[in-house]
Amino acid sequence: MKKRVISIVLSAVMAAALLAGCASTGSSAPAAESAPAEEAAPAEEAAPSEEAAAPEAGAATYALITKSAGNPYNEKEAEGFQEVIDAMGGTCIIQHPEAATADAQIAVIQSLISQGVSSIAIAANDANALSAALQEAADAGIKICTLDSDVVADSRATFCNQAGVQEVGQALIDAVYDLTGGEGQYAILSATSQATNQNAWIDSMKAISEGDAKYAGLELVEVAYGDDEPQKSTDQTQALLQKYPDLKVICAPTTVGIAAAAKVLQDQGSSVVLTGLGLPSEMAEYIGADDAHSCPYMFLWNPIDLGRLAAYTSIALVNGDITGAVGDSFTAGDMGDYTLTGLADGSGSEIILGPPFQFNPENIDEWKSVY
């Protein structure tokens, strides 16, 4: 009997503490406000006093949620994001979830809702699982955009897409044009024959070269499929070299394919050169302008620029310059003007970063440790 009474008393005390501790929101809030805001963004040293004075411009808080901590690619995105927000005097919050899961990202989103941030930019760990949390954020008046990897279109305003099909196709065909010297045979080493993004890029390359007399001298001899397996990609590369003795360039728009082909070409000392889309960390030893290296330059996206674009997009959304509708346009600082385009399935809008970033002998050392 005594124990039951004690249990009830303990529970009551706990409930009371919860209620009493949390209920009084109004009075104590303003006093405590300044301290945590500074703790929240240690890097935000620029003019904290103005912020307190000018609630309109500076008081906005822009948050970025990455996929996981310790991910160098995400760190670079965060770096770009922070740079832009700091420059315009806003408060920047960069949060990494405790694990690379949607569940962990939800905890961060919920916390940011409590803090009443102005915008959230997020690299989603799952396309569907964040819907409910992002909807709650949107209901609380928070502007939401995604970058790097998207969520279902109706739970965000827009998506900062690092890889526009047209831009990738153009960059690749121009590289082939440059490396062949304007005419000659080239082959494409792709992933699988069903890979959506690969096929879109390859179709885009074909369409551009057919539509412009400039590329008339180029001859695409074969599209080979290495299925994104290192061994099969190696075999396919060797087969291409045997079948086409006059081959000048191999273009591999896949990170697995380009790494495998680079090794084959470099080991054999082949005169065929390579370009495509590759990871700097995997490709660093093959990139060089001389004959000892198989790949003069290649492409991928620049995560810093993607972070900066996400920051400008967040600012534009918060200021009301854009709403996320297709056709909206805004100026992203020194990155120029951007227009929101429709997704292929018509479900929402996206902003394409621009042409992919070129990795060449000059910058590869800086990037190989990044991703």
Added chain:
Amino acid sequence: MAGKSGREISATPKGGITKILSWEGALILVFIAVIILGKSISPNYTLNNVLREMQKYLPEIFMMFGMGFILVLGDIDISVGSIVCLCATLTCIAANAGVPFILAALLCILIGTCCGMLNGFLATKFTELPTMIITLGTQIIFRGIAEMSLGSGGSVSYKNSKDIAVLAKKIGPFPISFFLVIILGVVMITVLSRTTFGRKLYAIGSNKTASYYAGIKVQRTRFLCYTILGTLAGLCALFLLSALYGANTTTGQGFEMEVIAMCVFGGIATTGGKGNLIGGLIAAFIIVCLRIALGQINMNTQLILVIIGAMLIVSVLIPQIKNALMPKKQKV
């Protein structure tokens, strides 16, 4: 009753003043301290905000009650995270195939119960095997089945998310799952501390052989506890679905450790026969409220994990230090 962990927690009633000085009393003080800390470091630490953020963690507390039973028995179950993943995955697939919401919800709880029964079956048939190893096996199996069901995409979404979202509704500022935690809490705390069934768990946890000779159906009781935990994992999965609108290969990852941490912090010894669910419940709220507070000042999430880990170690150490300073008469 000090035993290995040295914490003064047991099902046997004690006098008034010792109760206040007990582990639960200390936990209440820590809880109040966490609330005060939250209020002082974050202006956004309001009742509404805390309850809203808490909603994500509440389903895990369901499982804490079941895990408490298992730990009191001297067993452990590290497969609950995978059970949650499997329940959520199969429920999504069933619901998307046209199974009505009510049936899908029942299915979710049923799958959890079956998984718990399998754990219980293995644990009671192969008593020579440590339950840690048995449930490590089923952990891999359950998640494996879930991943196979998910297929190559590794993710499934609940198409009629309006149905499932009903469970995420709130009554005032309180989410439905909050009331469920309270109801489950009252039931499970009562069962463990005030029924013969509860006493049997402590007896088994203290000495299996003696309990057997005392006429307690040891294996049947263990089987039942695993089944209860499985059912609660199914319930957890159901409420998780109401927030996630889907499942993927990482759903429920690490839940088992968070749930065990709540129990241990609450004073339930993993060696069995010790602790109670009141402690576990308060500890669960301490951990959740502290996470929310530190999250609101945007502390590095990894650092938050370090702090909670350190708290756990300290909570186990304090009684040891206390024992060393104040040695009891009958020390062996």
